[in-house]
Amino acid sequence: MADTEATTGPGTAADPVTRWRPVAGRSLAGARKASRSTRAWRVGSSAAIVTAVVLAVLIVPPLVALDEQAVHLADKLLPPSAAHPFGTDDVGRDLLVRCVYGLRVSLLVGVVAAVVATVIGTAVGALAASAGGWVDRVVMRLVDVFSSVPHLLLGIFIVAMFRPGVWPVVISVALTHWLSTARIVRAEVLSLRSRPYVDAAISGGASRWRVTVRHLLPGVLPQAGLAAVLMVPHAIWHESALSFLGLGLPTHQASLGTLVQGARSSLLAGDWWPTLFPGLFIIVPTLAIAGLAGAWRDRINPRRRSELML
Amino acid sequence: MTRSLPWGPMARLVGRRAAFAVPVLLAVTFGVFAVAEASPFDPVKAYAGTAGLTASQENLDQLRANLGVDKPLVSRWWDWLTAALHGDLGDSSTLRQPVADAIGERIGWSVLLATTAFVLAILVGSALGVLAARRPGGWLDRCVTSLAYTLEAAPPFWLGLLAVWLFALHLGVLPAGGLTDTSSVAVTAGQVSRHLVLPAAVLAVSQLPWFVLYVRQGVGDALGDDPVRGARARGLAERTVLLKHAFRSGMLPVLTLVGSRVPELITGALLVETVFSWPGIAAATVQAATSVDFPLLAALTALATVAVLLGNLLADLLYGLADPRVGFDG
Numbered sequence: 001m002a003d004t005e006a007t008t009g010p011g012t013a014a015d016p017v018t019r020w021r022p023v024a025g026r027s028l029a030g031a032r033k034a035s036r037s038t039r040a041w042r043v044g045s046s047a048a049i050v051t052a053v054v055l056a057v058l059i060v061p062p063l064v065a066l067d068e069q070a071v072h073l074a075d076k077l078l079p080p081s082a083a084h085p086f087g088t089d090d091v092g093r094d095l096l097v098r099c100v101y102g103l104r105v106s107l108l109v110g111v112v113a114a115v116v117a118t119v120i121g122t123a124v125g126a127l128a129a130s131a132g133g134w135v136d137r138v139v140m141r142l143v144d145v146f147s148s149v150p151h152l153l154l155g156i157f158i159v160a161m162f163r164p165g166v167w168p169v170v171i172s173v174a175l176t177h178w179l180s181t182a183r184i185v186r187a188e189v190l191s192l193r194s195r196p197y198v199d200a201a202i203s204g205g206a207s208r209w210r211v212t213v214r215h216l217l218p219g220v221l222p223q224a225g226l227a228a229v230l231m232v233p234h235a236i237w238h239e240s241a242l243s244f245l246g247l248g249l250p251t252h253q254a255s256l257g258t259l260v261q262g263a264r265s266s267l268l269a270g271d272w273w274p275t276l277f278p279g280l281f282i283i284v285p286t287l288a289i290a291g292l293a294g295a296w297r298d299r300i301n302p303r304r305r306s307e308l309m310l
Numbered sequence: 311m312t313r314s315l316p317w318g319p320m321a322r323l324v325g326r327r328a329a330f331a332v333p334v335l336l337a338v339t340f341g342v343f344a345v346a347e348a349s350p351f352d353p354v355k356a357y358a359g360t361a362g363l364t365a366s367q368e369n370l371d372q373l374r375a376n377l378g379v380d381k382p383l384v385s386r387w388w389d390w391l392t393a394a395l396h397g398d399l400g401d402s403s404t405l406r407q408p409v410a411d412a413i414g415e416r417i418g419w420s421v422l423l424a425t426t427a428f429v430l431a432i433l434v435g436s437a438l439g440v441l442a443a444r445r446p447g448g449w450l451d452r453c454v455t456s457l458a459y460t461l462e463a464a465p466p467f468w469l470g471l472l473a474v475w476l477f478a479l480h481l482g483v484l485p486a487g488g489l490t491d492t493s494s495v496a497v498t499a500g501q502v503s504r505h506l507v508l509p510a511a512v513l514a515v516s517q518l519p520w521f522v523l524y525v526r527q528g529v530g531d532a533l534g535d536d537p538v539r540g541a542r543a544r545g546l547a548e549r550t551v552l553l554k555h556a557f558r559s560g561m562l563p564v565l566t567l568v569g570s571r572v573p574e575l576i577t578g579a580l581l582v583e584t585v586f587s588w589p590g591i592a593a594a595t596v597q598a599a600t601s602v603d604f605p606l607l608a609a610l611t612a613l614a615t616v617a618v619l620l621g622n623l624l625a626d627l628l629y630g631l632a633d634p635r636v637g638f639d640g
Binding site: 142144145147148149150152154157158159160162163233237241244245246247260267268270272278279282286287290 | 333334337338342345346348349350351459460463464465467468471472474475479480486572573574576577580581584595596598599600602607610611614615618619
């Protein structure tokens with residue numbers, strides 16, 4: 001990342017134009033370059049958090065013999081302490097263990113939904129762009145129609161019509177999240193198609209199918225992969241919202257949404273910890289994933305660095 | 311500033327959007343019926359409840375014919391659509407009243423909540439965004455930006471629950487939910503405004519990060535542009551430069567995206583209304599979904615689609631008005 005920046009470009013102290021400019025007139029780009037060490041720190045901490053999360057959800061449950069469902073009524077609603085760092089819930093289950101198990105389920109749902117959505121989006125976007133003509137117009141109109149319905153509402157509708165459970169949640173999240181990927185992939189394919197190497201492939205006699213699969217899709221993959229990574233937090237967010245509304249995973253199954261949902265009665269009795277910690281388990285991995293994805297985006301496309309990532 | 315408005319192009323834009331809305335609504339409502347058709351949900355069993363377990367097959371078939379669900383998918387959809395155009399959206403099984411009445415009773419409260427929150431988010435978001443853009447990389451900028459990213463990642467229902475704990479239970483300064491106190495009979499403005507504070511604030515906070523980050527970006531870019539440098543060179547006060555020059559041009563890209571926030575606003579309202587037991591249509595949607603109240607759910611999905619399309623139209627109109635170079639061709 002850092003090696004793409006010249007040390008004497010505009011915005012650095014050595015640049016005479018910047019030096020006399022008033023403080024308030026510094027551009028955002030200048031500030032961003034000044035904070036290179038901040039960014040390295042951010043990428044490092046994001047990577048550390050993502051690694052910790054992945055290790056926790058993969059290794060802790062099989063290796064450590066902790067029972068997330070173990071009920072100890074004598075220990076119910078204990079505030080955070082050394083024995084229970086996050087406290088216990090209303091039937092005495094350890095919240096740290098529940099949160100790790102919940103993150104495992106939420107992350108699994110999020111990753112599967114993001115992969116399915118990316119596959120759908122890439123296929124639709126590539127189809128629309130390489131077919132062109134009326135197929136392109138019809139498909140993109142359909143994308144417009146789909147995006148006119150609020151995602152969560154569409155998700156609620158799909159889950160309500162099928163029985164709540166893991167698969168309806170995955171399907172409803174995937175069906176509502178492929179639209180942006182389809183738009184990105186279509187735009188990317190259209191821009192790649194005007195490159196000389198594609199013309200060369202066509203004049204070499206490659207079929208439209210071959211051009212799409214061998215020459216266009218590989219060029220699109222970094223963007224689609226980035227969209228997929230950024231979609232994982234969105235999918236986790238959706239899963240937790242659906243579960244919180246009682247339309248996601250069954251209540252006994254610990255996920256980040258069902259944990260917050262189950263904590264509502266304790267919260268109204270004044271105990272804050274069963275609500276606070278599952279929410280932090282949503283926020284921290286989301287920020288870490290977004291931080292890593294931002295670094296990746298800067299690397300594959302430095303020109304778009306100034307764009308917001310939300 | 312008595313420039314007359316370009317009514318003609320604006321009307322043509324509205325007309326084009328209305329023409330686009332018709333096929334969209336047809337597709338969305340048909341999609342809703344198609345999903346219901348594909349699902350294992352059986353309206354007859356839902357209608358009959360426990361009686362359906364012991365009823366004879368003839369009674370069930372009779373009921374099926376009475377409800378009109380024995381007809382094929384397309385004709386049921388068409389019946390629903392023609393009835394809806396005459397104002398009959400069917401009956402809601404959860405609320406035990408016609409769907410049109412249920413929506414009419416509740417939509418006002420939802421609009422009140424959403425508008426208050428949206429206005430609050432725009433005001434606070436613009437102020438924070440300008441403050442952050444003033445000194446990019448400064449401590450205020452870093453605080454505001456990190457806060458914005460953190461709030462963007464935080465689920466609104468979680469923020470709502472924590473707000474209930476802090477303000478209603480711990481400090482005891484604001485009511486935890488509902489529209490009025492449980493003891494009160496009449497709905498008075500004072501009661502409603504007191505109960506509106508927490509849900510509107512939480513909904514506003516959940517919409518805030520996006521405004522802050524975009525205003526910061528827009529104003530920050532504008533601060534590096536030539537007009538701003540020219541204004542500084544003329545010796546104008548920093549305040550004038552910031553508010554009259556940078557803010558006005560920096561807000562343009564934000565304006566066009568305001569209308570496109572309607573889906574997120576609806577999503578946020580779904581969660582916030584549920585947390586605070588606010589008697590709006592978003593909370594009713596969740597009730598309808600948990601008890602599979604198909605007529606209500608179908609009508610509300612169509613309504614949400616209309617709201618999204620109206621938001622897009624509003625954004626394009628505003629942008630065309632604010633920046634005459636853009637025009638109304640969209």
